[in-house]
């Protein structure tokens with residue numbers, strides 16, 4: 001069968017079972033938009049390529065499948081850059097397809113030419129410039145394979161216009177050959193045995209769970225390991241939902257704005273079992289002072305993560321699902337041999353007491369001002385957590401991660417590694433496109449919202465509804481907080497305004513429903529109203545106390561021992577960290 | 583310069599951009615590559631790069647792991663000093679008029695260099711050998727005046743009967759299959 005390169009592209013996308021792509025057409029990619037009309041693939045016309053990129057990410061986060069974004073050459077591809085970098089940092093499987101100027105003029109500064117492969121080399125897992133339409137199907141297969149296997153990540157495929165127009169004989173490559181790409185997925189049994197032994201010997205173990213566990217769909221395996229081994233669990237910002245927050249062994253989120261129990265448990269642990277996580281600085285605080293007494297078992301599919309920031313006593317390269325299952329089996333065997341789970345009741349009691357003494361807290365005065373945490377908590381209660389929650393970057397992101405009680409994987413979508421403001425609205429769009437059966441709620445900052453709010457138009461015209469709850473503190477709140485705490489309250493360029501723009505009117509202009517709550521009394525009614533609407537997007541303008549700060553906090557570069565638990569700036573009195581811990 | 587000198591062989595697929603990808607990993611971490619030599623191998627479609635870089639043990643390990651993650655990189659071998667044959671080729675144009683000429687010729691002979699171009703006032707020598715030998719030769723030639731110089735950068739093969747693909751190397755974690763992986767402090 002004779003096809004054009006553009007037709008081959010869509011046949012290949014269909015072959016990869018792609019149902020949705022997010023994109024914007026333009027000159028160089030134009031040929032691809034013609035066969036699109038006859039294709040089974042749904043194209044969601046975004047309003048900005050960055051939006052298309054984040055939407056592809058949101059799709060991937062929520063579904064576990066590869067998200068796809070399309071853009072034209074030059075400015076189109078360049079607008080994808082932030083999303084690609086974000087996907088690289090957070091190991092999100094996406095494939096970006098960009099048009100390129102025709103091959104004969106590549107390198108000539110032709111209209112809308114940008115060397116997008118050169119630009120995106122360090123921010124993609126891999127990228128391709130396709131020089132022959134006969135290679136399109138094969139390249140797409142490789143791209144999807146690379147994006148979705150091993151440590152997932154973004155792959156960009158750049159196709160010159162003439163290649164999209166080139167006529168070829170269609171052929172679907174059944175096999176691909178990537179001699180330099182063979183991720184190690186099966187964990188070494190000998191290492192697993194040593195790891196289990198180390199757990200048996202530990203008096204104060206903590207499972208330090210990262211996003212890799214969600215990527216590997218290993219939540220069930222994790223649950224069994226934790227439950228049967230009686231091992232307390234911390235879930236990083238990237239791993240929220242990997243383990244149910246309501247479980248007695250759940251300690252919540254560690255890190256810069258993590259809870260006291262999680263942060264301090266890791267500091268005091270004698271063993272950290274790091275699962276699909278990378279000892280990121282936001283988690284470790286000052287690296288030299290991080291978990292000083294802990295031995296480390298480090299499980300990751302990416303060998304480059306092992307030993308990168310902290311040496312591992314037992315490194316295990318492999319897929320989290322495989323390794324955790326093996327570890328569970330081996331630990332169960334060793335426990336049976338030893339006649340049961342080692343007695344760590346003292347440790348578990350200590351942790352439980354920290355959970356009781358140091359929950360996340362805030363004070364909502366009955367007569368206002370409205371506290372951001374209260375709005376988020378009420379939203380959680382009203383949805384009963386049965387939603388996919390998406391966050392932007394800043395205080396609201398941390399509060400959402402703190403106050404949302406997750407029970408399932410893939411119900412939390414956010415920008416962790418890159419910390420990309422503007423992520424939430426388009427990512428919510430993508431998540432809602434991937435999971436039309438689920439309620440999608442974006443909790444966004446007023447600053448973040450304004451970076452990508454244009455995708456509300458996409459939501460309306462493509463009929464992909466979701467709720468956006470703007471935590472409107474009239475400020476670039478997180479930056480304001482740092483200036484308050486570390487720059488002697490010298491506020492510099494952080495004031496935005498409560499009412500410019502008028503978010504309710506803006507929502508309405510985009511064909512969404514706009515709601516507002518300024519007082520704690522109004523919160524429940526507004527949320528109820530929002531949840532009653534299912535055929536349109538809703539934007540809620542929660543006007544919250546601009547002075548509220550996000551705690552606990554470990555100041556950047558400080559030791560996790562110096563966690564500030566609340567606005568009074570004091571470390572906990574009666575110092576439970578000094579409490580007997582075995 | 584920081585760190586020790588390391589010689590790394592990188593077997594890569596001969597694809598466009600692969601040199602940039604490899605070089606980019608060093609550049610992104612602020613490491614200066616001392617020398618880089620690329621050429622075809624006996625396998626069709628595969629090239630071999632020899633990278634010489636000054637870097638400490640720990641960052642080197644991170645770089646080799648990152649290199650391993652590049653899709654087009656097939657294999658990496660870090661050469662232990664003394665365990666590899668290392669050679670470099672140099673062309674050097676040196677002033678050699680009048681009574682300097684026989685002196686330059688003499689030095690050239692001692693170093694087993696070949697004269698590959700002659701003018702009234704200059705000689706161009708071709709020399710191969712270990713980098714230290716070339717340095718020594720160059721040192722002597724500087725007295726006469728070096729006009730220009732071109733060096734290939736170092737190339738290396740490990741000693742012994744194995745090819746790069748049969749070797750399990752220290753920093754080869756990524757390519758080490760699960761069952762081979764014995765761990766240690768990485």
Ligand SMILES: Cc1ncc(C[n+]2csc(CCOP(=O)(O)OP(=O)(O)O)c2C)c(N)n1
Pocket residue numbers: 392393394395396397419420421422444445446447448449471473475476477478479
């Ligand atoms: C694209 C981008 N620019 C700048 C920053 C730095 N930054 C981090 S948080 C933040 C403030 C975010 O303000 P807002 O969206 O209102 O959220 P809040 O912190 O008030 O909840 C800024 C500017 C960033 N993370 N991303």
